[in-house]
Amino acid sequence: xxxxxxxxxxxxxxxxxxxxxxxxxxxxxxxxxxxxxxxxxxxxxxxxxxxxxxxxxxxxxxxxxxxxxxxxxxxxxxxxxxxxxxxxxxxxxx
Amino acid sequence: xxxxxxxxxxxxxxxxxxxxxxxxxxxxxxxxxxxxxxxxxxxxxxxxxxxxxxxxxxxxxxxxxxxxxxxxxxxxxxxxxxxxxxxxxxxxxxxxxxxxxxxxxxxxxxxxxxxxxxxxxxxxxxxxxxxxxxxxxxxxxxxxxxxxxxxxxxxxxxxxxxxxxxxxxxxxxxxxxxxxxxxxxxxxxxxxxxxxxxxxxxxxxxxxxxxxxxxxxxxxxxxxxxxxxxxxxxxxxxxxxxxxxxxxxxxxxxxxxxxxxxxxxxxxxxxxxxxxxxxxxxxxxxxxxxxxxxxxxxxxxxxxxxxxxxxxxxxxxxxxxxxxxxxxxxxxxxxxxxxxxxxxxxxxxxxxxxxxxxxxxxxxxxxxxxxxxxxxxxxxxxxxxxxxxxxxxxxxxxxxxxxxxxxxxxxxxxxxxxxxxxxxxxxxxxxxxxxxx
Numbered sequence: 001x002x003x004x005x006x007x008x009x010x011x012x013x014x015x016x017x018x019x020x021x022x023x024x025x026x027x028x029x030x031x032x033x034x035x036x037x038x039x040x041x042x043x044x045x046x047x048x049x050x051x052x053x054x055x056x057x058x059x060x061x062x063x064x065x066x067x068x069x070x071x072x073x074x075x076x077x078x079x080x081x082x083x084x085x086x087x088x089x090x091x092x093x094x
Numbered sequence: 095x096x097x098x099x100x101x102x103x104x105x106x107x108x109x110x111x112x113x114x115x116x117x118x119x120x121x122x123x124x125x126x127x128x129x130x131x132x133x134x135x136x137x138x139x140x141x142x143x144x145x146x147x148x149x150x151x152x153x154x155x156x157x158x159x160x161x162x163x164x165x166x167x168x169x170x171x172x173x174x175x176x177x178x179x180x181x182x183x184x185x186x187x188x189x190x191x192x193x194x195x196x197x198x199x200x201x202x203x204x205x206x207x208x209x210x211x212x213x214x215x216x217x218x219x220x221x222x223x224x225x226x227x228x229x230x231x232x233x234x235x236x237x238x239x240x241x242x243x244x245x246x247x248x249x250x251x252x253x254x255x256x257x258x259x260x261x262x263x264x265x266x267x268x269x270x271x272x273x274x275x276x277x278x279x280x281x282x283x284x285x286x287x288x289x290x291x292x293x294x295x296x297x298x299x300x301x302x303x304x305x306x307x308x309x310x311x312x313x314x315x316x317x318x319x320x321x322x323x324x325x326x327x328x329x330x331x332x333x334x335x336x337x338x339x340x341x342x343x344x345x346x347x348x349x350x351x352x353x354x355x356x357x358x359x360x361x362x363x364x365x366x367x368x369x370x371x372x373x374x375x376x377x378x379x380x381x382x383x384x385x386x387x388x389x390x391x392x393x394x395x396x397x398x399x400x401x402x403x404x405x406x407x408x409x410x411x412x413x414x415x416x417x418x419x420x421x422x423x424x425x426x427x428x429x430x431x432x433x434x435x436x437x438x439x440x441x442x443x444x445x446x447x448x449x450x451x452x453x454x455x456x457x458x459x460x461x462x463x464x465x466x467x468x469x470x471x472x473x474x475x476x477x478x479x480x481x482x483x484x485x486x487x488x489x490x491x492x493x494x495x496x497x498x499x500x501x502x503x504x505x506x507x508x509x510x511x512x513x514x515x516x517x518x519x520x521x522x523x524x525x526x527x528x529x530x531x
Contacts, residue, residue: 016433019425021294021361022440049291051156053149053422054430061433068435087294087360 097145104137238275
């Protein structure tokens with residue numbers, strides 16, 4: 001069974017859009033992992049290219065969105081470019 | 095953004111002078127015409143390219159820009175250098191005061207290019223950019239910039255009576271390396287990455303790209319050889335033919351590579367910047383068609399080929415991407431801090447795509463008519479084409495200002511702080527920027 005907090009984290013991330021495509025971070029395939037341990041949440045994410053000028057802002061935005069959820073005491077976001085993002089990671093248009 | 099603003103002013107000035115009749119078919123060697131050409135090639139395209147590369151080199155190699163404090167002196171020296179050089183060319187029309195300005199222009203431009211080269215080269219080389227299929231093409235473009243400056247400065251020495259006298263023979267090589275070696279290669283390198291990003295296509299190396307890069311290096315080497323031949327009073331004719339052949343082959347491979355990106359894209363409906371980039375690429379196809387005749391016969395064929403390259407291919411590409419880049423940088427400035435905290439518009443919301451498309455179509459129409467007017471040697475048609483280009487440039491400049499002012503956003507979507515037209519020259523990154531790592 002999926003942790004309700006994990007579901008809420010995922011929901012929060014679907015409310016953050018990639019400003020270039022208008023699609024959310026989950027649909028873009030930018031979220032590589034969500035770990036929930038009690039009231040601590042760790043999100044592992046990437047960007048469409050390693051030198052993306054939005055990298056820092058996306059990281060802070062995800063941190064802020066997750067930290068604002070009820071029941072979250074600590075939100076940590078880790079960036080990784082391994083494996084690198086490719087357009088194949090995008091969900092089909094819904 | 096200050097680079098873009100300065101470049102747009104140079105563009106409007108150059109086109110205004112063209113409308114006034116300062117240049118036209120078979121009239122490119124007097125002082126006024128040379129002033130127009132350099133306002134356009136150095137002031138407009140050169141400053142746009144340098145400004146775009148300062149934004150884009152960090153994206154190419156995921157590393158902050160080296161020596162960002164040099165951006166302001168580079169812009170100031172570049173602007174003043176272009177103005178002095180353009181005014182100095184009037185010495186050829188009999189204005190004696192122009193000689194001193196003509197001598198000073200290349201000195202200031204050397205300073206500007208040295209600063210630009212230090213920032214861009216420092217960023218790309220420190221990150222091992224020669225290993226990357228996009229960054230190494232930009233590095234080759236910077237080598238082209240050195241050659242275009244050296245050949246230009248040599249010709250200025252001759253024009254001011256300080257040179258050996260035969261350096262003017264380097265003119266075809268100077269034009270070729272300016273259009274293809276510097277601006278063309280820089281555009282290749284940037285577009286490989288930008289097109290992949292905007293089309294949502296997988297980026298990366300390809301056989302065409304590697305072969306095109308080798309041909310670009312061959313062309314640059316031939317330019318160097320040709321310039322050496324001119325210095326030693328030998329004919330550079332063979333080098334010019336060789337450069338044309340290598341450049342043509344490199345351009346065909348580039349077009350094949352971009353076609354590959356286009357067909358594997360994940361974005362079914364590209365935005366206006368990419369739609370109109372296709373028109374720019376169509377001009378590159380036209381340039382490829384004109385190039386053999388230009389190399390063989392020169393004259394109106396060469397004029398049309400250079401015009402189609404500078405105005406049709408490079409300027410359409412630059413104007414189309416300028417609208418997108420201004421939107422993107424403006425979005426970052428005002429909305430990036432709100433990510434994850436509040437609803438934000440998408441980048442496209444900042445642009446009136448319909449207006450941008452109409453102005454860009456007018457631009458391409460003007461570029462096509464101008465090319466035809468040069469081929470047919472019709473001065474009146476050339477001036478009318480210049481008028482269309484001027485109207486389109488002013489329309490696109492107004493659209494860029496509207497984007498900066500967030501004019502296309504509904505009032506409730508705008509931030510409370512009133513946007514300014516020009517942001518700080520060097521953007522500061524947050525202290526914990528992962529790109530610093």
